[in-house]
Amino acid sequence: MKNFSLKNTRLGKTLGKKGLYITIGAFMLALAGAGVAAYNKAMDSIDQTLIVAQPDSASPLPAENKVTDVPKQTEAAEKKAESKPDSESDLDKKTQPTIMPVSGEIIENFSNGELVKSETLGVWKTHDGIDIKADLGAPVKAMNKGKVIRVWSDPLWGSCVKIDHGSGLTAHYYGLSSSVSVSEGDFVNSGDVIGAVGDTAQIEIAQPTHLHFALERNGSWIDPVDILDPTSK
Numbered sequence: 001m002k003n004f005s006l007k008n009t010r011l012g013k014t015l016g017k018k019g020l021y022i023t024i025g026a027f028m029l030a031l032a033g034a035g036v037a038a039y040n041k042a043m044d045s046i047d048q049t050l051i052v053a054q055p056d057s058a059s060p061l062p063a064e065n066k067v068t069d070v071p072k073q074t075e076a077a078e079k080k081a082e083s084k085p086d087s088e089s090d091l092d093k094k095t096q097p098t099i100m101p102v103s104g105e106i107i108e109n110f111s112n113g114e115l116v117k118s119e120t121l122g123v124w125k126t127h128d129g130i131d132i133k134a135d136l137g138a139p140v141k142a143m144n145k146g147k148v149i150r151v152w153s154d155p156l157w158g159s160c161v162k163i164d165h166g167s168g169l170t171a172h173y174y175g176l177s178s179s180v181s182v183s184e185g186d187f188v189n190s191g192d193v194i195g196a197v198g199d200t201a202q203i204e205i206a207q208p209t210h211l212h213f214a215l216e217r218n219g220s221w222i223d224p225v226d227i228l229d230p231t232s233k
Contacts, residue, residue: 096144096145096189096190097144097190097191097229098143098144098190098227098228098229099141099143099144099190099191099228099229100132100141100143100228100229100230101132101140101141101142101143101171101173101211101213102132102134102138102139102140102141102197102211102213103134103138104132104133104134104138104210104211105132105133106130106131106132106133106225107131107132107133107207107208107210108127108130108131108204108207108210109127109130109223109225110127110128110129110130110221110222110223110224110225111126111127111128112223113126113221114126118203118204119204119206119207120202120203120204120205120206120207121203128214128221129172129174129212129213129214129215129221129224130212130213130214130223130224130225131204131207131210131211131212131213132210132211132213133208133209133210134197134209134210134211135197135209136177136197136198136199136209137177137196137197138196138197139193139195139196140173140176140193140194140195140196140197140211141190141191141192141193141194142163142165142171142188142189142190142191142192142194143165143171143190143227143228144165144166144169144190145165145166145187145188145189145190146163146164146165146166146171146187146188147163147164147185147186147187147188148161148162148163148182148183148184148185148186148187148188148194149162149163149164149170149184150162150184151180151182151183151184153178153200154174155202156201156202156203157174157175157200157201157203157212158174158175158176158198158199158200158201158202159175159176159177159178159180159195159198159200160172160173160174160176161173161176161180161182161194161195163188163194168217168218169215169216169217169227170215170216170217171213171214171215171216172212172213172214172215172216173194173195173211173213174201174211174212174213174214175197175198175199175200175201175204175210175211175212176194176195176196176197176198176200176211177195177196177197177198177200178198178200179195179196180194180195181193181194181195181196182194182195197209197210197211215227
């Protein structure tokens, strides 16, 4: 097979040597242009691929990022809950007066843990409440709003009523007559009659007729005089 040569063709003879070079140059430029076009097309395709693969800024965050926000939300909710009032009943109680359970003179004070001599027993012991002198049968009133949590008869203290007055305060009404006016579970308001002064407290029977009234705050005995309004009736 003979080698092909452009100069041996009719075109080659027509163009001559100079024309042949021009033709070859034009041919090379065409090839280069085609290569640039192919390159640009390939780059456009790559750009489109990158745009499609790029994450959308509006898409949800990964679950692991969301979890880190939960403790903050919980902490904020707890603080909000702590800032609320205790309860509606506590707010109602605070609007009611704290009154003396009976009207009368205090004949025995709170000893605040110190030993005092019992007039009835003749021994030294603490006196964890106050004794309020009153006539036999005088009405005994709830010092404030509360719930009756216990009614019972004690061999030493006689007929007794225990009322939870809220805010950590629990009141003990001792030495009542046997006909108590409330039952366990009853709710009372300030001034409601819960019973009458009796002579059932054998541990203080040598004293004049009185109500033994004691107060606990969060389980510790406190002086009722610090809570009661002595001018109330």
